[in-house]
Amino acid sequence: MLDRDTVNHVAQLAYLALDDEESSEMRLQLAQILDLFESLSLLQTDQVEPTARVIPLELPLRDDEVKPSLSQDQVLQNAPRIEDGHIVVPAVLTDS
Amino acid sequence: MDANSFRTVIGLEVHVQLNTESKMFCSCSSGYADSEPNTLVCPVCLGMPGVLPVVNRIAVENTLLTGLALGCQIASESKFDRKNYAYPDLMKWYQISQYDMPLCGRGSLKISLDDRDKQIGITRVHLEEDTAKMIHGESKVGHKISLIDANRSGVPLMEIVSDPDMTSPEEARAYLTTLRNILLYLDVSTANMQDGAFRCDANISVWPVGIDTGDVKVEIKNMNSFRAVFKALAFEEERQSEVWVKTGQPPEQETRGWVEASGETVSQRSKEYAHDYRYFPEPDLPPLKVTDQLISSLRNAMPELPDSIYKRLIEHCELRSSDALQLIDDRPLLLFFDEAVNEYAQPQRLANWMLNNFVQELRDSETDLASNPVTPQRFVELLQLEDDGHINSKMTAELLRRMVTSGKSAKELVAETGGQITDDDELQKMVAKIIKDNPQAVADFRAGKKQAAGFLVGQVMKATKGRANPGMVNKRIGKELGL
Amino acid sequence: MTAHEASGLLRNREISSVELTEAVLERIGQVEPNLGAHISVTSDLAMKQANAADLAIQEGVVHSLCGIPIGLKDVLSTADVETTCGSRMLEGFVPPFDATVVGKLRGIGAVFTGKLNLDEFAMGSSTENSAFHVTKNPWDLTRVPGGSSGGSAAAVASYECMVSLGSDTGGSIRQPASFCGVVGVKPTYGRVSRFGLVAFASSLDQIGPIARDVEDAAILLEAISGGDSNDSTSLHVEVPNYCEVLGRSIEGLRVGVPVEYFGSGLDDDVKELVLKAIDQLADLGAEVVDVSLPHTEYALATYYLLAPAEASANLARYNGVKYGYSNLESVDVSDMMASSRARGFGEEVKRRIMLGTYALSAGYYDSYYLKAQKVRTLIRSDFDEVFQNVDLLAAPVSPSVAFSLGDRIDDPYEMYMSDAMTIPASMAGIAGLSVPCGFAEGLPVGLQMLGPALSEPTLLQAAYAYEQEAKILFKAPSLDV
Ligand SMILES: [Mg+2]
Numbered sequence A: 001m002l003d004r005d006t007v008n009h010v011a012q013l014a015y016l017a018l019d020d021e022e023s024s025e026m027r028l029q030l031a032q033i034l035d036l037f038e039s040l041s042l043l044q045t046d047q048v049e050p051t052a053r054v055i056p057l058e059l060p061l062r063d064d065e066v067k068p069s070l071s072q073d074q075v076l077q078n079a080p081r082i083e084d085g086h087i088v089v090p091a092v093l094t095d096s
Numbered sequence B: 001m002d003a004n005s006f007r008t009v010i011g012l013e014v015h016v017q018l019n020t021e022s023k024m025f026c027s028c029s030s031g032y033a034d035s036e037p038n039t040l041v042c043p044v045c046l047g048m049p050g051v052l053p054v055v056n057r058i059a060v061e062n063t064l065l066t067g068l069a070l071g072c073q074i075a076s077e078s079k080f081d082r083k084n085y086a087y088p089d090l091m092k093w094y095q096i097s098q099y100d101m102p103l104c105g106r107g108s109l110k111i112s113l114d115d116r117d118k119q120i121g122i123t124r125v126h127l128e129e130d131t132a133k134m135i136h137g138e139s140k141v142g143h144k145i146s147l148i149d150a151n152r153s154g155v156p157l158m159e160i161v162s163d164p165d166m167t168s169p170e171e172a173r174a175y176l177t178t179l180r181n182i183l184l185y186l187d188v189s190t191a192n193m194q195d196g197a198f199r200c201d202a203n204i205s206v207w208p209v210g211i212d213t214g215d216v217k218v219e220i221k222n223m224n225s226f227r228a229v230f231k232a233l234a235f236e237e238e239r240q241s242e243v244w245v246k247t248g249q250p251p252e253q254e255t256r257g258w259v260e261a262s263g264e265t266v267s268q269r270s271k272e273y274a275h276d277y278r279y280f281p282e283p284d285l286p287p288l289k290v291t292d293q294l295i296s297s298l299r300n301a302m303p304e305l306p307d308s309i310y311k312r313l314i315e316h317c318e319l320r321s322s323d324a325l326q327l328i329d330d331r332p333l334l335l336f337f338d339e340a341v342n343e344y345a346q347p348q349r350l351a352n353w354m355l356n357n358f359v360q361e362l363r364d365s366e367t368d369l370a371s372n373p374v375t376p377q378r379f380v381e382l383l384q385l386e387d388d389g390h391i392n393s394k395m396t397a398e399l400l401r402r403m404v405t406s407g408k409s410a411k412e413l414v415a416e417t418g419g420q421i422t423d424d425d426e427l428q429k430m431v432a433k434i435i436k437d438n439p440q441a442v443a444d445f446r447a448g449k450k451q452a453a454g455f456l457v458g459q460v461m462k463a464t465k466g467r468a469n470p471g472m473v474n475k476r477i478g479k480e481l482g483l
Numbered sequence C: 001m002t003a004h005e006a007s008g009l010l011r012n013r014e015i016s017s018v019e020l021t022e023a024v025l026e027r028i029g030q031v032e033p034n035l036g037a038h039i040s041v042t043s044d045l046a047m048k049q050a051n052a053a054d055l056a057i058q059e060g061v062v063h064s065l066c067g068i069p070i071g072l073k074d075v076l077s078t079a080d081v082e083t084t085c086g087s088r089m090l091e092g093f094v095p096p097f098d099a100t101v102v103g104k105l106r107g108i109g110a111v112f113t114g115k116l117n118l119d120e121f122a123m124g125s126s127t128e129n130s131a132f133h134v135t136k137n138p139w140d141l142t143r144v145p146g147g148s149s150g151g152s153a154a155a156v157a158s159y160e161c162m163v164s165l166g167s168d169t170g171g172s173i174r175q176p177a178s179f180c181g182v183v184g185v186k187p188t189y190g191r192v193s194r195f196g197l198v199a200f201a202s203s204l205d206q207i208g209p210i211a212r213d214v215e216d217a218a219i220l221l222e223a224i225s226g227g228d229s230n231d232s233t234s235l236h237v238e239v240p241n242y243c244e245v246l247g248r249s250i251e252g253l254r255v256g257v258p259v260e261y262f263g264s265g266l267d268d269d270v271k272e273l274v275l276k277a278i279d280q281l282a283d284l285g286a287e288v289v290d291v292s293l294p295h296t297e298y299a300l301a302t303y304y305l306l307a308p309a310e311a312s313a314n315l316a317r318y319n320g321v322k323y324g325y326s327n328l329e330s331v332d333v334s335d336m337m338a339s340s341r342a343r344g345f346g347e348e349v350k351r352r353i354m355l356g357t358y359a360l361s362a363g364y365y366d367s368y369y370l371k372a373q374k375v376r377t378l379i380r381s382d383f384d385e386v387f388q389n390v391d392l393l394a395a396p397v398s399p400s401v402a403f404s405l406g407d408r409i410d411d412p413y414e415m416y417m418s419d420a421m422t423i424p425a426s427m428a429g430i431a432g433l434s435v436p437c438g439f440a441e442g443l444p445v446g447l448q449m450l451g452p453a454l455s456e457p458t459l460l461q462a463a464y465a466y467e468q469e470a471k472i473l474f475k476a477p478s479l480d481v
């Protein structure tokens, strides 16, 4: 059920450049793990609410106050490519 | 297929930057307009490893306020979700947004077009975060690069989605201007399109009349002004009906970009695969409970909105409709009017002076309402001077000009130069002098040139620097000339 | 010597923090080549902090962790100190901020001796998935220390630090603590701020202490607990004095023994030791009853859906743009990002990103992700129900003792099975700990105790009572190979 195209599609979604060998190994391992999930389909859960969070907390809201930001140097400190105070990437094709 | 037998379906998606002090999920300033790049950035809005979001209360309240203004169903429980997509300007590679439980659900917005009202359905209003800004350019060694400035990353964005209820570019334009005004009156955003504080994407489908409209939609992006939205939709309406005429088939479902320079939309066939945002509940943020208490306090704090202002101006102040709309379109001007009309019983006369002379004087002196010295009280004082006969209308116009530039009040200026001259004896003397000094004009008049009388009146006015009461001068000149 | 013993000596000026820190650093120098528990040793920082601690001690009242050498799992953000998460992706990455827990410890004068090894981004159960090197089990250098906090457990066990911090998403504190013969606590979800803990699975991650005895664990837990305005999922409830309860009798405490944890997969040696420990709890006056957690068998599958799903989003930000590994040769932006991720991440991380992306993607969401969230509800209700009748649960931590290096690394499925007994509690967000309960084949075995949300005092009280009774003397494993 987990075909090559699906694996490649998921790899694209996840932005992981996999070569053919990695992709087919990944397919086998994922398939094995997905088998593990089959057990879940046996469980009747129609009446069950999903749990996204375990602790019944309410969202705290922050006051709208400005606090100091990092310095520009700190922001750029770990960036692989920088120029003129900016983070740089290879050209992103614009639409026009 | 006949090119006229089509109907158009338009839905609009508007993203509004909320004018909060700090960002959506961190305490960096959201005022990035004139900032140096990457100076309003912290680990949170840079998406560093290990950071967590904390929600800005005012962003939530402003979204709820907008929802209330649009008559939306307000959620009693709302939540945030992660919207996954991979783009270099999105720092975490997911946007914290709202998926199936937005703060505000169904509502509607009334637009007026050709004296006809129409309700446009609002699908939802939700809260999310803005991305970083990208500039496309060249590196110092000539490589094509994109530059990222994260100052905008994490600024609160409110998304307002309409139902596909609009049937023409005109209606779409009316929707946008009406919506924008509401946002301005709520004071939740600058709603400035040029600055990117108000952005609009449109979905438009054109279908032959008689065929049920399916869900093929063309999405249009890159429209940076209301004019652009209007033109892009008009262009698209035409293009899509042509496709129908030529092929008998619906136009392809796609995203198209508006190109201002060429005045057309072009396909944005990107190499991206179909969107799969993989939404799931944001585990870093518990659900948001919206209490009745909060809603009622927001309701109480709700400012007066354009619709009811219009009603008030028409019914209570008896203004001309066009004047009322002009005032509503300029919120500072309306506030000025409201303050002035409290102390002045002739609203239409007030509106005339404001919308004609005052607006022009402000433009000429390149100042705006906020920074010029004429207060509503001084404005009323000026009009009352004329009402009481102390000045004539010419003087009113002149005094207004000088009030704007000098910062003095009308009374102060009148005290300097004197008021209207209404003293019969004084006017008599002046008229006599003018008649004496202008024998040619008198002769012309006698020879039948009636306009010479006007010239003589003008000379009197000129000699008195406009202060003479023009009616009295008229009468006096007529008498002297034996009319 | 434990941290609380050392603290006494420091305050009596019998030793100085500088001496203590020097001794620890020397020990690291000796054993590290064989053990590999560290990713980086922060000697300069440690000596500076030790000096400052000595001054503070001279001046007066200090926290009991002042001057104590502490190791940090390298998934905790440390200002100006490289934070790698055991990944090529973050090699050389120096964050500009402290995790909340790191800031707290810094504030009370703790001494940071180093960043400890882990499975890359905390994904694994053996610390073999670190991009840099494997960590070995100090009791047997051919065995794994467990994971993902393997470095944190091994360092404490081998005296490379007095106590350490780990993080637990599906058992990553309890399992290595069990494998290395130390105490490890996974606090209630929300008890400890996650701000600055590099996220693996946000709805499961918790930071917790690893120590050589229960008292040290209690001290460290108290120091790092509490609500945090930077973490919207942290609990703003008062932090109890965890040491106060130590030494209180557990007479009448109701201890449940979940039958599902004693099934066929469990090694006999381990089973025997754990049952013996439960008997000892009974000897101490606890009331022991059998209970059932019927959905236990589904926890593993649920976990391996939900955790990777969250991880796939949490790890999306590593794309070669703002920080971290970047393919500098690439001139196409999409290729740059995809290849940076392909090269920067290790196999296990990629596997889980793929798994999570798949589980969330259109068409699979309902049958996988949503289904797993619903089963998660069932697992939680199991615990809710048993905790109506018992105060805590006692069970094994892992079905076996530490396995051999390389044994399971090529079989992700087998590796995942080793977490089957720690995952359910993580899914429910409840509190748990592992305390040593003996040795099988010369390797440590841990007793797992689980309690409802915020039951840390009860858990520590019971673990302490057991520890005092069982007197399993912690002996420094010999590393002279
Ligand atoms: Mg949006």
Ligand SMILES: [Zn+2]
Pocket: A069, B023, B026, B027, B028, B040, B041, B042, B043, B044, B045, B046, B154
């Ligand atoms: Zn920020």
